[in-house]
Amino acid sequence: MPKVTYVQPDGREDTLDVTTGTSVMMAALSNSVPGILAECGGQAMCATCHVYVAGELATQIPPVAEDEDEMLEEAASERRPTSRLSCQILMTDTLDGLVVQLPDQQI
Amino acid sequence: MSTTASIVIVGAGQAGFTAATSLRDAGHVGPITVVGDEVHLPYQRPPLSKAFLKPGSPPFELAFRPEEFFAHHQIDLRLGERVSGIDRHRKAVEIAGGGSIRYDHLILATGTRERELFDRASLPTGVVTLRTADDAEQLRDRLIESERTVIVGGGFIGLEVASAVYQRGHSAIVLEAAPRIMSRVVSPVTSDYFQQIHRSAGGIIMTETLVGRVTTDGDRLSGVITSEGHSIAADLVLICIGVVPNDELAHEAGLAVGNGVIVNDRLTTTDPAISAIGDCARFPGPHGVLMRLESVQNAADQARALAQSLVGTPTTYDDLPWFWTEQAGSKLQIAGVADSYDDVVVRGTVESGSYSAFVLRSGELMACESVNRPRDHVAARRLLASGLHMATSDLIDETFDLKSASRTPAA
Numbered sequence: 001m002p003k004v005t006y007v008q009p010d011g012r013e014d015t016l017d018v019t020t021g022t023s024v025m026m027a028a029l030s031n032s033v034p035g036i037l038a039e040c041g042g043q044a045m046c047a048t049c050h051v052y053v054a055g056e057l058a059t060q061i062p063p064v065a066e067d068e069d070e071m072l073e074e075a076a077s078e079r080r081p082t083s084r085l086s087c088q089i090l091m092t093d094t095l096d097g098l099v100v101q102l103p104d105q106q107i
Numbered sequence: 108m109s110t111t112a113s114i115v116i117v118g119a120g121q122a123g124f125t126a127a128t129s130l131r132d133a134g135h136v137g138p139i140t141v142v143g144d145e146v147h148l149p150y151q152r153p154p155l156s157k158a159f160l161k162p163g164s165p166p167f168e169l170a171f172r173p174e175e176f177f178a179h180h181q182i183d184l185r186l187g188e189r190v191s192g193i194d195r196h197r198k199a200v201e202i203a204g205g206g207s208i209r210y211d212h213l214i215l216a217t218g219t220r221e222r223e224l225f226d227r228a229s230l231p232t233g234v235v236t237l238r239t240a241d242d243a244e245q246l247r248d249r250l251i252e253s254e255r256t257v258i259v260g261g262g263f264i265g266l267e268v269a270s271a272v273y274q275r276g277h278s279a280i281v282l283e284a285a286p287r288i289m290s291r292v293v294s295p296v297t298s299d300y301f302q303q304i305h306r307s308a309g310g311i312i313m314t315e316t317l318v319g320r321v322t323t324d325g326d327r328l329s330g331v332i333t334s335e336g337h338s339i340a341a342d343l344v345l346i347c348i349g350v351v352p353n354d355e356l357a358h359e360a361g362l363a364v365g366n367g368v369i370v371n372d373r374l375t376t377t378d379p380a381i382s383a384i385g386d387c388a389r390f391p392g393p394h395g396v397l398m399r400l401e402s403v404q405n406a407a408d409q410a411r412a413l414a415q416s417l418v419g420t421p422t423t424y425d426d427l428p429w430f431w432t433e434q435a436g437s438k439l440q441i442a443g444v445a446d447s448y449d450d451v452v453v454r455g456t457v458e459s460g461s462y463s464a465f466v467l468r469s470g471e472l473m474a475c476e477s478v479n480r481p482r483d484h485v486a487a488r489r490l491l492a493s494g495l496h497m498a499t500s501d502l503i504d505e506t507f508d509l510k511s512a513s514r515t516p517a518a
Contacts, residue, residue, distance in 0.1 A: 030168055032176040038408050041151040042158075044481075045431045045440065046404075067438070070481040074488070107411070 002096035006033045006051075009104050018091040024029050024100060025049040025086035035102035044068045047075040048107060050087040051100040058082065077103030092099035108212055110418055115200055115208050119143025119354065121152065121403055122385025125410035126184045126214050133418040137238045140208055141180050143201070146187040147240055153403055155243040156264045160271035170241055170299035193360040195378055212417060215357055215368055215376070215383040216410070219350035224259065225321065234321055234344045234451060235265055237450065243411070249343050250275060257280035257281075257331055257341035259318050261288035262346040263432045268345055271436045273309045274458060278486035280311045282331070282451045284348075287314055291349075292430070296464045297476045301434060306462075308435040330400060352387045352399060365389065367399040367474055372423045374392060374413045374470040382417075384409040390424060394473075404429050406459065427492045429484075440484040443477050443491045454483060454503045463487070465502045472497060484512060489513035 001017040008014075010050060018027040028036045028049075032035055037048035044067045053061065061084065064072070068085050075083065109263070114130060118122045118268065118375050119141050127139050143149065150169035155455060159169070191203040210412045221236040237246055243306060246268070256272050258265040261283030272279035281288070288305075302312050317334040321344060330340040336445040352367040363369040367389030373391035374382045377436040385406035392398035415422040430441045437460060445466040455462035463483035466474040475487030486509040501507045 026168055029171065030173060032173055032179065039403060040402075040431070041153050043153070043431065043433075045429075067481040070485045073485060 002093055002098070003096070004091060004098045004100065006035070007101045008035055009102060015077045020093060021107050022091055022092055023048040023087050023090065024089040024098070025106065026059060027091070035106070036086060036105045039088060040087075044071055044085055044088060047071045047073075047085065050055065050077060050103050051089075052080055052082040052103065053084050053098070054082050054090070055099060056072055057095055057098050059091050060092075064088075074107050075103070076094060076105040103104050108146075108417055109137070109246065110135045112211035112417075113138045114140070114212050114214065114417065115210040115499045116141045116214040116216055116389075117200065118218055118353075118385070119145065119149045119184065120216060120218050120385065120406065121184065122218070122406035122410050123214070123216035124149035125407045126216060126384060127178070128172075129411045129414035130417060131180045131182065133194065133414045133420075135385045135414070135418050137211070142190050142208070143180060143230055144204070144239075144371065145189065145239060146383045147184070148172070148177075148184070151403075152238075154329075155240065156237060156271075157488055158266040159243050160247050161269065162251075162271075163198065164277050168366050190356060192379070195360055195381070210318065211380070213381045214413065215387060216385045216388045216406075217353035217356060217368075219352050219386045220347045221269050223349050223469070224318065226347055229427040231323050231326060231328040232319060233342060234346065236346050236384055236460065238350075241309060246345065247460060253277070253343035254344045255330075255341045255409055256341055256345065257330070259344065259346045261285075261312065261314070262347060262349065263289065263348040263430075266301065266434045267348070267432060267472060269305060270308070270436075275422075278309045278311060280313065280341070281305070282316045282318055282333070282339075283312065284317050285314065289310060292474055293439075294445065294448070294464050294466050296451055296457060297439065297478065300457050300460075300462075300478060301437070301439070304437055310435070310470060313441050315401070348400060350386070352389075354387055357381075357383065367441070369397065373421065374409055374417055374423070374424055382413050384413055392446070393425065393427070393444065394446060398444065398446065400428055400444070401419050402428065402430050427488060429488060437478055440477045440481065441476060442484055442487040443472070444473035447474050450499075454505060454509075455480065465499075470499060472502070486510045486513040 005015045039048045040046040111196045148170040169500045189203040190200045192201040199209045201207045210221040256279045258281045270281040319334045356363040357368040368383035412424040413420045448466045450466045450467040461479040463477040477484035490513045
């Protein structure tokens with residue numbers, strides 16, 4: 001199973017093995033990784049699962065779609081070029097080793 | 108109220124769950140007990156009529172958080188238990204089957220239940236409703252076998268389920284009592300658009316149609332008969348004609364109720380030691396009128412506002428309502444509530460399948476219905492939240508940059 005690492009604002013890290021096809025958002029919730037709210041349940045209707053994804057692997061994630069793009073504008077923490085909604089990142093073997101940084105706030 | 112007080116939450120849905128977690132996040136250290144009558148861990152409901160019903164969807168994780176989360180945060184979950192009464196004098200809730208739990212503050216997050224069309228006991232199997240995860244699982248199983256699905260009620264849930272039926276390659280027949288679908292929540296422009304796309308996707312939408320009774324062949328469901336006497340064959344009938352708030356506990360305890368538990372702008376009932384939030388609460392809405400909303404946004408935002416008040420930061424609830432639905436391949440996002448309006452103007456074209464309908468009263472924006480146009484939705488949320496006035500001509504002018512204008516701080 002591909003691994004994803006969540007980095008908290010204080011530097012704490014959690015690494016999870018995630019079933020292929022599961023979103024980075026859902027994996028965090030199912031494993032009590034703090035920092036992700038995901039209020040709309042993964043519909044790109046809110047911006048409470050905001051993460052920053054840097055590095056080479058970020059380019060392997062499908063690009064930001066229009067609804068995700070608009071919602072990211074509403075994120076509680078600063079939007080950066082690396083901003084994504086984690087509900088829109090589905091884990092694949094290619095993304096094994098993905099590192100996502102959590103923002104200070106989601107609401 | 109002291110952060111060491113004992114808080115009991117009745118209801119383990121979106122509102123109850125968010126209240127419990129927000130209280131902990133806000134620094135409440137006293138006992139928190141959540142009593143829920145379903146046996147499942149608190150879970151999200153929006154997917155039940157959407158992704159959960161899709162053919163071939165993987166096992167769906169609905170729970171907000173795993174069991175350890177609640178233990179770790181010292182949130183006492185009492186699942187599969189029902190509160191049968193509130194003793195306001197003793198400040199305790201009574202549990203059906205025995206026992207009681209004392210509270211310093213009580214939060215009612217009891218939600219709603221399906222409005223009944225027929226006496227449930229007299230119905231054959233194959234007549235179903237959709238509210239809980241168990242309902243959704245049953246419905247998903249039946250959709251696999253069903254050849255002819257009749258949906259009674261053309262609201263969000265009924266139409267979302269109809270969309271799941273088309274995805275399985277079948278037609279769905281939707282019977283709506285009103286002259287147009289979703290008439291309670293959207294303008295005629297949007298009703299017409301969705302009626303059209305449902306028909307194109309394989310739906311049969313019959314408006315101004317009431318159901319008289321369910322018909323059977325032996326003990327098997329065979330269909331429904333409309334109040335005008337037309338027979339419609341069906342092997343699955345979903346009844347989703349709206350909900351009623353679970354306000355009986357509050358009523359029996361002597362609190363003010365009326366289509367929901369009546370609260371003030373701090374979400375407090377007529378007893379200062381009891382609050383109500385989410386689908387069951389009737390609160391002063393954006394236009395000063397008491398209203399009750401059935402949505403995730405309302406449940407979660409009210410829960411957070413209340414949590415702030417309870418830990419000592421008095422917070423008035425005045426968040427902008429928003430809703431969404433996905434049907435027959437189109438995404439509808441609504442910002443604001445149009446409880447009354449006198450004009451609807453359209454940005455973009457309905458025919459293109461990407462437009463926003465701005466709903467106005469005396470020239471002021473009340474709500475915005477965006478179809479496949481998230482950019483307008485986000486701009487409308489900002490406009491409505493800030494109260495910034497926009498000329499109608501600008502709203503419909505596609506060369507006018509609504510998004511930038513919505514960022515301009517109100518004068």
